[in-house]
Amino acid sequence: MNETCKNLLTTLGIAGASYTEGTLPVHSPIDGARIGLVQEASAAAMHVAVGCALQAQQEWRHLPAPRRGELVRLFGAELRAHKSELAALVAIEAGKVTSEGLGEVQEMIDICDFAVGLSRQLHGLTIASERPGHRMMEQWLPLGVVGIISAFNFPVAVWAWNAALALVCGNSCVWKPSEKTPLTALATQALFERAVAKFGSAPAHLSQVLNGGAALGEAMADDARVALVSATGSTRMGRAVGPRVAARFGRCLLELGGNNAIIVAPSADLDLALRGILFGAYGTAGQRCTTTRRVIIHASIHAELLARLERARASLLVGNPLEAGALIGPLIDGAAFAAMESALAAAREQGGEVHGGGRALAQAYPQAWYARPALAVMPAQTAVVKQETFAPILYVLKYQSLEEAIALQNDVPQGLSSAIFTNDLREAEIFMAAGGSDCGIANVNIGTSGAEIGGAFGGEKETGGGRESGSDAWRAYMRRTTNTINYSRDLPLAQGVRFDV
Numbered sequence: 001m002n003e004t005c006k007n008l009l010t011t012l013g014i015a016g017a018s019y020t021e022g023t024l025p026v027h028s029p030i031d032g033a034r035i036g037l038v039q040e041a042s043a044a045a046m047h048v049a050v051g052c053a054l055q056a057q058q059e060w061r062h063l064p065a066p067r068r069g070e071l072v073r074l075f076g077a078e079l080r081a082h083k084s085e086l087a088a089l090v091a092i093e094a095g096k097v098t099s100e101g102l103g104e105v106q107e108m109i110d111i112c113d114f115a116v117g118l119s120r121q122l123h124g125l126t127i128a129s130e131r132p133g134h135r136m137m138e139q140w141l142p143l144g145v146v147g148i149i150s151a152f153n154f155p156v157a158v159w160a161w162n163a164a165l166a167l168v169c170g171n172s173c174v175w176k177p178s179e180k181t182p183l184t185a186l187a188t189q190a191l192f193e194r195a196v197a198k199f200g201s202a203p204a205h206l207s208q209v210l211n212g213g214a215a216l217g218e219a220m221a222d223d224a225r226v227a228l229v230s231a232t233g234s235t236r237m238g239r240a241v242g243p244r245v246a247a248r249f250g251r252c253l254l255e256l257g258g259n260n261a262i263i264v265a266p267s268a269d270l271d272l273a274l275r276g277i278l279f280g281a282y283g284t285a286g287q288r289c290t291t292t293r294r295v296i297i298h299a300s301i302h303a304e305l306l307a308r309l310e311r312a313r314a315s316l317l318v319g320n321p322l323e324a325g326a327l328i329g330p331l332i333d334g335a336a337f338a339a340m341e342s343a344l345a346a347a348r349e350q351g352g353e354v355h356g357g358g359r360a361l362a363q364a365y366p367q368a369w370y371a372r373p374a375l376a377v378m379p380a381q382t383a384v385v386k387q388e389t390f391a392p393i394l395y396v397l398k399y400q401s402l403e404e405a406i407a408l409q410n411d412v413p414q415g416l417s418s419a420i421f422t423n424d425l426r427e428a429e430i431f432m433a434a435g436g437s438d439c440g441i442a443n444v445n446i447g448t449s450g451a452e453i454g455g456a457f458g459g460e461k462e463t464g465g466g467r468e469s470g471s472d473a474w475r476a477y478m479r480r481t482t483n484t485i486n487y488s489r490d491l492p493l494a495q496g497v498r499f500d501v
């Protein structure tokens with residue numbers, strides 16, 4: 001695999017030294033082999049990078065937005081041309097199965113397309129003025145340097161959601177990827193630089209990547225020249241970053257943990273529900289922030305659906321994600337496996353009946369951490385169910401009334417994604433209404449994961465409140481000015497105030 005990885009990196013335009021001469025080791029979760037050694041940036045390097053980014057932004061902001069969109073269009077073209085290579089690298093470095101690696105790069109392409117269109121919009125309002133001969137309007141102007149902190153599980157797509165919007169909005173970007181996935185970040189940066197070369201007139205340092213650990217993220221969070229820090233990852237990371245940025249009155253866009261549930265109502269199409277639950281719970285080895293961690297099943301269908309779920313779970317193929325047929329790849333590392341094991345032990349202690357779990361493929365891959373998907377039938381929503389464990393564990397709960405199901409669904413600290421399977425229109429509407437799901441995403445008859453980029457993505461409570469990707473999420477990357485323009489020959493004061501001199 002090392003050879004495959006080297007060939008991919010070469011094709012993607014990465015020089016040997018940048019992944020062989022460093023101090024940060026990179027391992028593939030597929031077999032645990034070391035696939036690289038990358039340079040780690042210091043806090044001082046972050047300081048220099050932010051300075052360069054600021055300079056770049058001061059030039060970039062003057063380009064008309066549709067021209068900025070042209071760079072993002074060229075970047076999208078690079079991604080299209082190198083989709084399979086970048087996807088293969090995602091598979092090797094993050095352990096995703098092939099179709100999910102391809103899907104991740106497709107998300108990058110989609111957000112580029114979206115951002116290109118947006119670059120001809122970025123519109124404000126005109127607002128009625130109370131004063132004669134006056135006009136009021138709003139403008140959205142470039143914000144500054146955007147810092148992006150991303151996680152291992154979507155090592156490149158989440159950066160792209162942020163960077164594509166940030167760039168068309170007239171900003172520069174500094175990226176601190178997960179220290180577990182620096183190679184895909186370097187490859188993405190190389191593709192971006194190809195687009196910059198084709199574009200011809202972009203300032204240097206429009207987008208930079210700095211590899212390293214938490215200290216680097218903290219240096220970014222503390223730097224007052226970074227206007228917006230967009231951070232995706234655990235709630236723990238958000239707690240470290242958010243208050244630091246707030247302390248200097250910077251802007252934060254947080255996309256943190258989820259504890260997403262699917263409610264299955266008596267009228268549900270159980271075939272659809274089964275498919276939605278299986279992909280949601282076990283796809284990406286349970287390592288999406290949108291992963292379905294809980295299923296809340298109506299008592300009348302609980303036994304039937306549980307039996308079908310359990311049969312399907314036991315038949316899911318855990319395997320090397322590069323091999324055809326594998327649906328569930330490895331966990332990212334041993335710590336992730338240990339967290340899964342301890343959650344399952346807690347589930348048992350808390351009265352749960354646990355199926356599956358435990359290590360898989362230990363003989364074939366002794367240095368990797370494959371886990372058998374688990375299902376835990378819980379007597380109640382106990383403490384362990386309320387935690388986000390980033391692993392393929394599905395907790396099964398039972399309900400009698402929709403009110404009870406919604407209360408259970410909302411009674412967790414996180415608020416990212418949620419879904420109901422029902423053919424009852426009233427139930428679906430109640431679930432999406434004010435007293436329904438408290439999440440940023442509330443779906444009907446599809447699962448909790450796999451959102452399209454056209455919608456705003458993010459959630460409430462411990463999920464952090466930020467919205468990325470589609471809809472009007474672009475506004476987070478711009479500053480709003482309100483302009484009142486007087487074209488009369490008088491100067492009337494607002495609110496009828498008199499100040500005659």
Ligand code: UN1
Binds near residue numbers: 448
């Ligand atoms: C994440 O896991 O951080 O909705 C993002 C989804 C994907 C994005 C997940 N489009 O599952």
